[in-house]
Amino acid sequence: MNNPSEAIDQGRRGFMRSAAGVATVTLAPGVLLHTLANAASPGPTAGEPRAVQVTDQVRYGMLIDTTKCAEGCTACVSACDRENGLDLQTMPEGADPALWDRQEARWIRKVKVQDNLTGKVTNLPLMCQHCEHPPCVDVCPTGASFKRADGIVMVDRHLCIGCRYCMMACPYKARSFIHTNVEVKLTLAPRGKGCVESCNLCVHRRDNGQASTACADACAAAGHGAILFGDLKDPASPLSQALAKLPSRQLRENLALNTGVRYAGV
């Protein structure tokens, strides 16, 4: 938690503060009152829980520079597992390990691909791509699968009935179904049998004013810095600047989903 690489992006924070101001002015009077009441306390600073609604002034996303992604390194995967309590899943007694391996939830995984023509090998982390037009949201019968105003695609597990249609619809196989009882849970990452879940861009960190995601931090700490997290709508953010310079693309861009996660070097 005291990672030096977790330096706070002041530019983005400033932007968010002004965005909050805009939201305050434009929102309904009732909400305005609520916001003013909150504004009496110190404004949103680092580590402070969010007091105002998320807005679409921000769109969170990532750039993954696959040229920096090291073969065999799984720092991002283990960091995600720790951060979101995925390593607390236990194989049920009597289960077949090979089958359980396919039933266990995973939010991010490393993939190694080779181009059929050129033979070029690429390593990359793959997770929910946080589409602007997410197929999982379209197909969800109850509206449990939703896109937050700031672009994070996530599951409201209070509404999820466990039909798994979103898993059928996701082109990235980003989602996992919880196949068994979960004994130990983290406060910041609730998890229970019978619901579907996936990467939420460390939404608890977003709402507590932290700068980055667990995977991006871990990648930086491992010395690779292949994952850059930030606000796609802020032209001054390091993410936007990097995207402006580096040629990047979406996975399955033929589907025109406008993903929030972009890849360079694939």
Next chain:
Amino acid sequence: MATALVTGGRVILGLAGALLALAVQAGGSNFVIPGSQAAKEQRCVEPTDFMRRNHMEVIKHQRDATVHDGIRSTKHSLAGCIACHVAQGPSGHPVPVNDDRQFCGACHEFAAVRLNCFDCHATVPAGGPLGPGGGAAPAPGVAPGTPLPPGHPQTTVR
């Protein structure tokens, strides 16, 4: 059929509420678990009578605000409830709030209302703060929540 279910649900809830009221009358007024943070506080986040009858509505309202709007600053967070109402066991570890004789578990057991929250939510403060008071649970010197593998973001005191 849906309407019948809803009506049935309401009847059950009403009965449970009546039972709860009976229980409150029978047992006096204080149900906080000795040794929990709540026992040291003068009052809950809302008047006690209000919370007894409406805590589920309060939590549900906060749940939607948190999940969909990202609002985590208010005093109505479930993590806050747990942090404040969790008791410390003899070994110094917090006791899950839904255990038989604990704050949530005891009352729901008596009222025979199924407690759904902890299918997914942590029953002890573990894994970092969420909302005010979320991480403020353990008194200094008390071991944090259920033992977690090394490297987990542990409960922090802010």
Next chain:
Amino acid sequence: MKRIVYREWHLAPQRYWGLLALLAIVAGIGGLAFWYMEHQGHWVTGMTNEIVWGTPHLFAIFLIVAASGALNLASIGTVFGKTPYQPLGRFSGLLAVALLIGGLLVLVLDLGRPDRLIVAMTSYNFRSIFAWNVLLYTGFIAIVLAYLVTMMDRRLRAYYKAAGTLAFTWRLLLTTGTGSIFGFIVARQAFDTAVLAPMFIVMSFLYGLAVFILVLMFACAQDERPIGAYLLNRLKGLMAIFIAGVLLFILIYFLTKLYGAKHYDLVNYYLVSGGRYTVAFWFGWVFLGLLAPFGIILHPVLGQDRRWLAGACALVILGGMASLYVLVIGGQAYPLSLFPDQTILESGFHDGVGGQISGYAPTMPEFLLGLGGVAVAMLITAVGLRALQLLPESLADKEVDPHAAVKA
């Protein structure tokens, strides 16, 4: 043509209650399987994060598709005015509702959170075809029940044609909805084609008819009610047409895949290299489920034998399950095209390394849950036949065939 007389099912009590007990036991075992799966979680099934819909869904989809198909017999009589089918209308309505309830039950009991059924009934996302299906399925039950009432109550005869037409339209929408569950999925190569919606409609005609004929023959045999050769010949003819229809749609499906975009690999997988899915396609679906029954019912000798006809219907049903296995499970097992023109060498999440297809080994609870749904459907049918005047006393030629008097 004579006036048709409908009578309750007059089985000897031992036989009737014995049948009910048998069905109740199978349904009860299905209930236990549900309880076990719900209590343990889905790890006790063969379903994984790759194969997210498994055997319960095969049963559920089959029953739902067959339900709308079983209503066809009533529709042909009402909407298209074919009098020989009209005596079958009441039974057709009952069977349709029973099959749908059985199928829905399996679908619902396989949910990760079946306790939240109320959420599915109250919270809708209307961009989702699934949400529409919740309304289509419940609406189907209501409309068919109303249709049944107009068939049975002389005072409501004025509404008979309107109710029948509405039910027919609704069943077409329902099956379109079921096919669209898969047709709308852009992520998977095997789905993602609008042809699946009409294909499911033709499949529903066939599977519903096969179930209908089998149950009708059983119900009549138990109560010693005659079925004339005239009616059976007409039903057989219908079946042959529907088999041809399904074959045509299989052809269209693969041609669409071949012509539309680069899906040669998918077609190759289904037709040649897909291992058990290829076997299930050729042997289970095409040969056992379509060609063999087609040959039997058109055979001059075998086609006249009722045992062979029953066998042909059973084959169609088996082939129907195989078709859903190929489409639903096979479609999921085929790896996602995550990186077109690249080969996945390693993956931490089973992404079809080297193009490998996903394995799926169903477990016993999945089967038992599915069979439980079938038993519930048959239970409803049996009780309905016994309690209500749904089945004609006789389906002999002289009652049904409009030209019987002339022939005689």
